[in-house]
Amino acid sequence: MADLSLKKLTKAYGQVEVLHGIDLDISDGEFVVFVGPSGCGKSTSLRMIAGLEEITGGEIWIDGRMVNNLEPKERDIAMVFQNYAIYPHMTVRKNIAFxxxxAPMSKSEKSARIEEVARVLDMDNLLDRKPSQLSGGQRQRVAIGRAMVRNPAVFLFDEPLSNLDAQLRTQMRLEIKKLHQKVGNTIIFVTHDQVEAMTLADRIVIMKDGFIQQIGTPEEVFHNPVNAFVAQFIGAPSMNMLEATGNGQDLSLRNGEKLPLQVTTLTGQKLLVGIRPDDLVLHPETPLITGNISVREPLGSETLIYVSSSHGEIVARVPGKDAPRVGEEVHLGANPDSLHVFDAESGAALV
Amino acid sequence: MSVASEVSGRPQAATDLLFSRKAKKQRNMGQILRWMVLFLGGLIMIAPIAYMISTSLKWPHEVYNVNLIPEEPTIENYTYVLEDGRFYGWFVNSIIIALITTVSNLFFDSLVGYTLCKFRFPGRQIVFIAILSTLMIPTEMLVIPWYMMSQSFGWLDSYWGIMFPGLMTAFGTFLMKQFFESVPDDFLEAARIDGLNEFQIWWRIAMPLVKPALAALAIFVFLGNWTAFLWPLIVTNSVEMYTVPVGLSGFGDEVDVAWELIMTGAAISTLPTLIVFLIFQRFIIRGVVMAGLKG
Structure with missing residues (x-):
């Protein structure tokens, strides 16, 4: 168990820099999730921490040691890969033994440790099977077992759930969270799935194009996104963005509707007003958006409606009971406190 | 027809059945044709072997008779060849040479193939092309430089002399490199994190994953060396150093070629190749298929 810090970490392939100075401090026992669209540098960062990818610039510290020039095996880390990477020609027991x-242990100590890990992961009865005889979820469990058996300072997970089907993914997600509560090691988990990030993380690191966009708890990044990218990336369905123009103390939407503002803007400043689908309500006293429903997606207790309006397509989450039909005209409004306002050019949050 | 009417009583069903019967008949014809072609192919392949065995069971005066069944079958040739000490020596020579060459190829070809496949280093492509380009030079052209080399190093008439040109092959390196392409890097990286060194990763993780390719290569190399003729003939001088093919060609004297003895020796010498093939055959078929896909 250990702290981990990244200091001005950069990575370049030839002339192309893909990671532009990552700074991050992770404390002992924390569960940190790197999330972002593909190509954002999250997996590269993880592989650099693991020692599988060379560091172009900056430093990586694990447990008070700078590990830049250490081999993966000397860094006291363990990694779980997206496609499990459990050795197909060995039994589960041998895989975990690898x-x-x-480890400076006697044979009997080793086998006791393997049994213990197998028990924690609930796979004692699978130890003598070959990977080809296991299901996807069981294979992933073996991969986790191989990482756990060493009790490393830091666990690295590289999109470990993306090869599993939806149901199994939810189940394994829960198991990984429980496992973390049980063993308490520091975990860095990479995913492109924001739901995974939200549900698992103590803190989320949102990345884009080789830059960290925001670091914060799931609540922070959801309720106080620092820019329009984070606002749209976190939360499903994505936040609606309405174009607007600032006039000092208030702003006007495209349809001429005026909204009060808590901040002062330049006159004529281009703005984006963000409204989460959950914050939109049907038939308000002061409607912001009016339009016809083009698509509806019933989810049971609630229904997503897609409304074609003068602001473009707007999605709202409404109660599932008596949800409006396709083609129906609806008026949507929102509590002014729930609005997010961003500068249209820089994307930075103003409220 | 009665079946058809029993099934449904509708005329449509009856015609359906009729058509499917016709189709079945056509399928059967195709099947028979295919078997006939395969049978002919098999016959062509088996004929020389049948003649080899038949000739080995004939007396010398009957050798030039083309009949497949010997008039007076005898195992005299077998007792002669096996009691003649020379054949035994050649057999041992061939076994030693084929085995060592095979093991050496399995080890070095896959080591080089793995390195060329999985490591990024400057000049990698040049090295690979250089190795591949040696495939374009025919053995006949290489024999003279090999001979001169063997002579200056004092390797003439020795195991080392016979073996050295084949201890590693460009073909094997290429084959193994292609197969290692199919081993995902994640396995190697997982092993790196588990703490294995690079040699252990190759030996314990990568090698077991390309077993079919190793089996195929083992058969290719073993057969190639077992039947090698030109180079062993040139590099050996003494009868004791001959391999089986070289030794067999010399059966008889200047005037008369003892075909019945040559065929007997050949028949005996197919045994090891059969054994090697039987051991590895379940891999080789897969291996050849995969090599074809990769190629």
Whole structure:
């Protein structure tokens, strides 16, 4: 168990810099999730921490040691790969034993440790099987077992759930969270799925194009996104963005509707007003948006409606009971406190 | 027809059945044709082997008779060849040479193939092309430089002399490199994190994953060396150093070629290749298929 810090970490392939100075401090026992669209540098960062990718610039510290020039095996980390990477020609027991390759333990200590890990992961009865005889979820569990057996300072997970089907993914997500509560090691988890990020993380690191956009707890990044990208990336369905123009103390939407503002803007400043689908309500006293429903997606207790309006297509989450039909005209409004306002050019949050 | 009417009583069903019967008949014809072609192919392949065995069971005066069944079958040739000490020596020579060459190829070809496949280093492509380009030079052209080399190093008439040109092959390196392409890097990286060194990763993780390719290569190399003729003939001088093919060609004297003895020796010498093939055959078929896909 250990702290981990990244200091001005950069990565370049030839002339192309893909990671532009990442700074991050992770404290002991924290569960941190790197999330972002593909190509944002999250997996590269993880592989650099693991020692599988060379560091172009900056420093990585694990447990008070700078590990830049250490081999993966000397860094006291363990990694779980997206496609499990459990060795197909060995039994589960041998696979897990490989995690103890360099451990200074006697044979009996090793096998006791393997049994213990198998028990924690609830796979004692699978130890003598070959990977080909296991299901996807069981394979992933073996991969986690191989990482756990060493009790590393830091666990690295590289999109470990993306090869599983939806139901299994939810189940494994829960198991990983429980496992973290049980063993308490520091975990860095990479995913492109914001739901996974929200549900698992103590803190989320949102990345885009090799830059960190925001670091914060799931609540922070959801309720106080620092820019329009984070606002749209976190939360499903995405936040609606309405174009607007600032006039000092208030702003006007495209349809001429005026909204009060808590901040002062320049006159004529281009703005984006963000409204989460959950914050939109049907038939308000002062409607912001009016339009016809083009698509509706019933989810049971609630229904998503897609409304074609003068602001473009707007999605709202409304109660599932008596939800309006396709083609119906609806008026949508929102509590002014729930609005997010961003500068249209820089994307930075103003409220 | 009665079946059809029993099934439904509708005329449509009856015609359906009729058509499917016709189709079945056509399928059967196709099947028979295919079997006939395969049978002919099999016959062509088996004929030389049948003649080899038949000739080995004939007396010398009957050798030039083309009949497949010997008039007076005898195992005299077998007792002669096996009691003649020379054949035994050649057999041992061939076994030693084929085995060592095979093991060496399995080890070095896959080591080089793995390195060329999985490591990024400057000049990698040049090295690979250089190795591949040696495939374009025919053995006949290489024999003279090999001979001169063997002579200056004092390797003539020795195991080392016979073996050295084939201890590593460009073909094997290429084959193994292609197969290692199919081993995902994640396995190697997982092993790196588990703490294995690069050699252990190759030996314990990568090698077991390309077993079919190794089996195929083992058969290719073993057969190639077992039947090698030109180079062993040139590099050996003494009868004791001959391999089976070289030794067999010399059966008889200047005037008369003892075909019945050559065929007997050949028949005996197919045994090891059969054994090797039987051991590895379940891999080789897969291996050849995969090599074809990769190629």
């Amino acid at each position: 995690g103890l390759w360099n």
